[in-house]
Amino acid sequence: MKIHLLYRLIFSAAVLLSGCATQKTSSDLPSDAPPLTSSAQGATNQACIDIIKQSEGVRLTAYRGPAGHWLIGYGHKAGVKQGMEINAPQAEVLLKNDLLKIEEQMGKMVKVPVNNNQFSALVCLGYNIGMGNLYKSTLLRLLNKGDYAGASEQFSVWRKAAGKVNAHLVQRRAKEKSLFDK
Template structure:
């Protein structure tokens, strides 16, 4: 029995909003029918502010056809990874749903990692960083360690540490980290 990849992405988004696992893979056709409906993810309250979403959208850009990221993984939309296969396509509203679902998952993880009070801008800057570098990297970071010791200034200075790609300073990441740091410092 063949399953449409958009159906897999739809289920992935739904599972993400309900706190489920997003590691499903589809072994199906590569073309996604953009007319299929994607569920709403408004059931849960998001704490990520618009400034964070704007940084992500500007930095990631939107791609409606699957593409390979720097790590060799297939991505789609604003950098969504789970369930994506070569040749998949989505439409703009589907990219928005996938972004919201990914952000909800990161927000949930962030609530578990951050042990000290943070304002909405600080929280959103951390979500933005985690979206880009991965929550595993954030979990092991000096930034998080300093933040959880209530060293907000030290944590803020750590954003610039995450400016390299393939071992070299990347101008795009320097700009992105500056925006995230600025948001964190508000």
């Protein structure tokens, strides 16, 4: 698995460094190459990716997020500056690289067995609220004690933006909770 992760990281770095001029996609990889969304720690499933894409939307020009940070693509933050522009394949690569990082961190944070849906729901939540917030959360504490039902109920806690309940976040948390409960 570590060789597959290394292969994907090298591929992703090459695509980013090339500016996606060749606009490589997973269909351009050798047929025996591992899928771009798996990792040694766990694999984010398509349901998680769909929730992120529906919730974040894609923006190819840098924009300010609710917390005032510059974002681009599907909510990518690292290294984004005002005026930055990317194309759709670059947005996909940024999302997949962000998910790889979260998957690795999640593999270290979760101390109990979880199924793929639970893992993916946690990745989706961590992508949105930040891994530091998830690390300090009651949700993770309950989960690591084996209280899966209690952890599931904690998704709804993360529904506020700027101190106010946000309808969009209520819907997103309901989708994540539903995925976690499958």
